[in-house]
Amino acid sequence: MSSEPDFTRLRYLRETEEDRRENAETTLSVSELIYPIFVTLGSGISRPIDAMPGQFQMSVDVAVEKLGAVHDAGVDKVLLFGLPQYKDSTGSSAQDADEAVQSAVREIKRTLHTMTVITDVCLCEYTDHGHCGIVTAEGHVDNDATLPLLAAAAVSHAEAGADIVAPSAMMDGQVAAIRAGLSHGGFSDTRIMGYSAKYASSFYGPFREAAGSAPQFGDRRSYQMASTQSDEAMREIEADIAEGADFIMVKPALAYLDVIRRASETFPEPPLAAYNVSGEYSAIKAAAANGWLDEESAAMEALMAIKRAGADLIISYFAPDAARWLAQHS
Numbered sequence: 001m002s003s004e005p006d007f008t009r010l011r012y013l014r015e016t017e018e019d020r021r022e023n024a025e026t027t028l029s030v031s032e033l034i035y036p037i038f039v040t041l042g043s044g045i046s047r048p049i050d051a052m053p054g055q056f057q058m059s060v061d062v063a064v065e066k067l068g069a070v071h072d073a074g075v076d077k078v079l080l081f082g083l084p085q086y087k088d089s090t091g092s093s094a095q096d097a098d099e100a101v102q103s104a105v106r107e108i109k110r111t112l113h114t115m116t117v118i119t120d121v122c123l124c125e126y127t128d129h130g131h132c133g134i135v136t137a138e139g140h141v142d143n144d145a146t147l148p149l150l151a152a153a154a155v156s157h158a159e160a161g162a163d164i165v166a167p168s169a170m171m172d173g174q175v176a177a178i179r180a181g182l183s184h185g186g187f188s189d190t191r192i193m194g195y196s197a198k199y200a201s202s203f204y205g206p207f208r209e210a211a212g213s214a215p216q217f218g219d220r221r222s223y224q225m226a227s228t229q230s231d232e233a234m235r236e237i238e239a240d241i242a243e244g245a246d247f248i249m250v251k252p253a254l255a256y257l258d259v260i261r262r263a264s265e266t267f268p269e270p271p272l273a274a275y276n277v278s279g280e281y282s283a284i285k286a287a288a289a290n291g292w293l294d295e296e297s298a299a300m301e302a303l304m305a306i307k308r309a310g311a312d313l314i315i316s317y318f319a320p321d322a323a324r325w326l327a328q329h330s
């Protein structure tokens with residue numbers, strides 16, 4: 001007499017495409033994606049970023065047209081980085097109402113009412129030395145002297161109509177300073193997405209070409225976190241929440257999936273964003289261009305991993321492609 005072998009049968013979960021879809025534990029929706037773009041003043045400008053194939057530095061008119069198509073595809077959240085007309089030691093163009101980010105915010109909100117506009121708030125794109133804060137004569141980044149400048153930049157974005165401001169400088173107290181600045185300026189409805197746990201990462205390499213923000217001396221390890229740290233990330237997130245952050249973030253995503261998971265379990269609220277950074281994007285693009293990886297399946301696998309780890313929102317240069325891929329398979 002033959003008896004049934006004694007083991008658990010799980011292959012029924014994945015026998016067919018329908019089985020796999022029905023039994024999916026994790027799903028990814030286009031509404032969870034945020035598309036980061038780089039804007040500049042001028043018109044008709046669309047400069048390819050060599051290190052990030054498929055991404056461009058765009059003048060506001062071109063960006064608005066591109067975002068219209070992206071919005072039609074279902075991506076309704078954009079994160080803006082600016083390329084300013086001028087740089088100085090204090091990054092004063094960061095709070096200039098006529099600069100690229102502020103102009104882009106006004107134009108996007110005017111033409112695409114339902115697009116949620118998030119602005120990056122930092123000084124590194126605006127300072128001549130490329131650091132995220134004020135640099136002292138000794139070459140040290142001065143935390144407290146930087147805070148009012150970040151707050152002023154955030155207020156100028158809010159004035160332009162930004163829905164969410166996202167401080168990325170990794171200065172202690174930056175969320176509190178911005179919250180106070182927004183309240184004082186009459187923008188208590190503007191929300192704050194803290195880049196709470198931002199690591200000093202080699203995966204930011206391609207972004208520095210895109211945003212023209214490479215530090216002219218030294219590096220950012222005195223303010224961004226070391227890859228050895230996980231407890232410290234929880235303390236950073238806790239501090240941002242205490243200071244009034246409406247969203248928290250882990251950046252980068254793929255090399256820090258454990259931090260995303262831990263953050264999502266430790267802090268069920270507020271919503272957690274994860275930034276699938278330039279190097280993570282470009283690595284897949286480069287491998288795909290060489291025929292070493294299939295771009296769609298590698299990118300979607302990476303995005304699914306970030307979601308599975310616990311991210312509520314994913315900032316990714318793949319957002320428009322992912323929207324198209326998701327639509328094709330629905």
Ligand SMILES: [Zn+2]
Nearest residue numbers: 122123124132
């Ligand atoms: Zn910065």
